[in-house]
Amino acid sequence: MIRKALHAxxxxxxxxxxxxxxxxxWLKDAVPTPVNERCLGLILPHxxxxxxxxCAALGLASVAHESIESIIILHPSHQSxxxxxxxxxxxxxxxxxxxxxxxxxxxxxxxxxxxQNLDLDYHAMEHSLEIQLPLIKHFFPQAKICPVxxxxxxxxxxxxxxxxxxxxxxxxxxxxxxxxxxxLSHYHNAEKxxxxxxxxxxxxxxxxxxxxxxxxSLGKLExxxxxxxxxxxxxxxxxxxxxxxxxxxxxxxxVSGMNSQVVGYLAARVFV
Numbered sequence: 001m002i003r004k005a006l007h008a009x010x011x012x013x014x015x016x017x018x019x020x021x022x023x024x025x026w027l028k029d030a031v032p033t034p035v036n037e038r039c040l041g042l043i044l045p046h047x048x049x050x051x052x053x054x055c056a057a058l059g060l061a062s063v064a065h066e067s068i069e070s071i072i073i074l075h076p077s078h079q080s081x082x083x084x085x086x087x088x089x090x091x092x093x094x095x096x097x098x099x100x101x102x103x104x105x106x107x108x109x110x111x112x113x114x115x116q117n118l119d120l121d122y123h124a125m126e127h128s129l130e131i132q133l134p135l136i137k138h139f140f141p142q143a144k145i146c147p148v149x150x151x152x153x154x155x156x157x158x159x160x161x162x163x164x165x166x167x168x169x170x171x172x173x174x175x176x177x178x179x180x181x182x183x184l185s186h187y188h189n190a191e192k193x194x195x196x197x198x199x200x201x202x203x204x205x206x207x208x209x210x211x212x213x214x215x216x217s218l219g220k221l222e223x224x225x226x227x228x229x230x231x232x233x234x235x236x237x238x239x240x241x242x243x244x245x246x247x248x249x250x251x252x253x254x255v256s257g258m259n260s261q262v263v264g265y266l267a268a269r270v271f272v
Contacts (some may be wrong), residue, residue, distance in 0.1 A: 002099070003090035003123065007130050012049040016096040019049075019134050026054040030061045033245075037271040039063040040242065041178035041232040043204065044135075045265035046075070046128040046225070051252045052183070052265040056132070058248045059267030060139045068140050068177045070103040072110075072169065073147045074161070074228030075128040075181035081151040083115040085161055085227075088123045088147040093130075097137040103144035106176070109168045110146060113160075123149060128181045128225065136179075153227030155213050161227075162234035170238070180232045182225025184264030190253045196221045197249065197264040204268055205244045209233040222264075232270055241272045 008014045013022065044059045045052035077083075087110045093100040123129075129147045136143065150157065169176045184200055185193040199221045203212040209230040215221040223229055236242035247267040253259035 001090050002092040002094055003088070005094040005096065005130060006125060007127050008096055011127055011131050012053065012134060014096060019096060020138065022049060022053060023057050023135070023138055026057040027061055029054070030058055033062045033065065035065060039066060039177060039269050039271045040236060040239065041180060041270045043180045043182060043229055043232065043266055043268045044132065045183050045267070046131040046181045047183055047252070047263060047265060051255050051263070055248045055250050055265045055267045056135055059269065060135050062247050062269055063177065064139045067175055068143050069175045070106060070144045070146060071136055071140065071177045071179050072106060072165065073129055073132055073145060073179045073181060074225070074231055075126065075147065075149055076153060076225040076227060077122055077126060077149050077151045078128060079122050079125065081153065083118055083151040084157045085148055085150045086115045086118045086123070087111040088129070088149065089116070090123065093133055093145065095133045095137050097134050098141065100133055100137055101144045103146045106146035106169070110148060110164065113164055114148065123147070132179060132181055150227035155209065155230060158209065158227050158230035159234050161231045165231065165235050166238050178232055178235065180225060180228035182223045182229055184266055185222045186224065186263050187261040190251060190259035190262050193251055193262045193264050197251070197266065201246060201249065201266065204229065204233065205246065207233050207236050207242060207244060236270050239272050242270060243272070245269050245271065
């Protein structure tokens, strides 16, 4: 069963050579990452490439030197939140740079704990997953993926998912990367958005999932994929030496020039 690339030509270019050309342009701003850092996970945006593509590409470029076997993509559902999380059942994912394969072993290990009776359209239509696929294929052409869609983005679900990831993935000895797909503040003026996003960045940098959730609950910050971010931060608690490096922050106003209503984007890496 192949998941079709429904958003090619809208969220990102339809043709592979166009994507490669964009990535080459974005990487002119890439900063080398210390080779002794082992990345546990990335936080990347999932808007249209014209707005957030450079930010996401710089995030993946920061870990491109590592030998990643598989990538678990924690991404939010923009269709419904009536479930905790669901592991995508597709065996293959269409992509302009070449299709990506499902890591069937990770699927077998993760899916029993998730909601597997979910309408398949939720997985088929979700852009917060698909937007990551061409970039993953570029930087890790041989890597397999295992997408996990989060509906009920609350601390209890994030903790359960984090514990599951640690038990299944990091005790396996395999080189697996966690990718949390999330944009930040939505449709505030640039000054307010930057202030709200600065709080998100501070809590992420402190590996403080509780403070992140508290800020969101009080309306002081926003992250549409907060469940995936909290899961990654809770996972990092299993590692005494875990740290965070902010790779890039931007917002849509910096591209469009329209600063009255912007969306914030962050690329950050959690490493040991």
